[in-house]
Amino acid sequence: MITIENQIITVEETTSTNDLAKHYAKQGASEGLVITAKRQTQGRGRRGRIWHSQTGGLYFSILLRPKLPPTETAKITLLAGIAVVETLREHYGLAAELKWPNDVLINGKKIAGILTEGSISSSGNYIIVGIGINTNQPAPTLPEPIQPTAGSLVEFINDPLDNQVLLQQFLARFNSHYYPFVQGTHLKLLDLVRKYTSLLGQEVLVVTDQATYRAQALDIADNGALIVEKPDGTKHKLLAADVTVRRQS
Numbered sequence: 001m002i003t004i005e006n007q008i009i010t011v012e013e014t015t016s017t018n019d020l021a022k023h024y025a026k027q028g029a030s031e032g033l034v035i036t037a038k039r040q041t042q043g044r045g046r047r048g049r050i051w052h053s054q055t056g057g058l059y060f061s062i063l064l065r066p067k068l069p070p071t072e073t074a075k076i077t078l079l080a081g082i083a084v085v086e087t088l089r090e091h092y093g094l095a096a097e098l099k100w101p102n103d104v105l106i107n108g109k110k111i112a113g114i115l116t117e118g119s120i121s122s123s124g125n126y127i128i129v130g131i132g133i134n135t136n137q138p139a140p141t142l143p144e145p146i147q148p149t150a151g152s153l154v155e156f157i158n159d160p161l162d163n164q165v166l167l168q169q170f171l172a173r174f175n176s177h178y179y180p181f182v183q184g185t186h187l188k189l190l191d192l193v194r195k196y197t198s199l200l201g202q203e204v205l206v207v208t209d210q211a212t213y214r215a216q217a218l219d220i221a222d223n224g225a226l227i228v229e230k231p232d233g234t235k236h237k238l239l240a241a242d243v244t245v246r247r248q249s
């Protein structure tokens, strides 16, 4: 197995670590570069959402240059989610679960989110995996609109979390999955997604750019898509890039 030392650049503040990582990517930085910031002024999530990034949380982005077809690169978000789940389970004993495709929950509350962005350009292809984890922000200090659905690790752990230790633990986990994956020797990725994902077998609300509907989440397809069945019996494969899936309230 390849082991790689991640070069880590830490800044006090930036707009978004994804943007800073892109800046370095365009300058030709190597795979494995990690950018982390103590706070972000324009942290963002999927589908144009804001990622609230006050001091206390862990915000970072990893630069990757996988030589894979686009259908495979879509699985990297799932791989990062697995690494977050395993880190929280193994090092902190937390009942973390994956909410396909890009969230990590504990007790139904969103603790972490993943935003994967990519580019094909003259300076080479790259993928940025941006991860935000609510660690030391007490839940009442999270913005009011997200309080019903968001949580923070500090609610589950007595001592304050060391974000840099958590980052190192995550990177060890991530690397242990990523390098076998890009070499084609990781045979259990989808099994791990199935094992940790909290949606399978449940009634869910599917929201796409085109439609909103209720369905049952059935399985994860070979390409990482979520297979759902509508009440009329039709089955659909939902790609991570296109949809948001929510539990029904």
Ligand code: BTN
Binding pocket: 015, 016, 017, 018, 019, 040, 042, 043, 044, 045, 046, 047, 049, 051, 058, 059, 060, 061, 102, 103, 112, 113, 114, 115, 130, 131, 132, 133
């Ligand atoms: C989501 O839940 O929709 C994804 C949230 C991703 C947030 C992280 S924080 C580090 C990186 N920089 C950003 O601006 N976003 C990601």
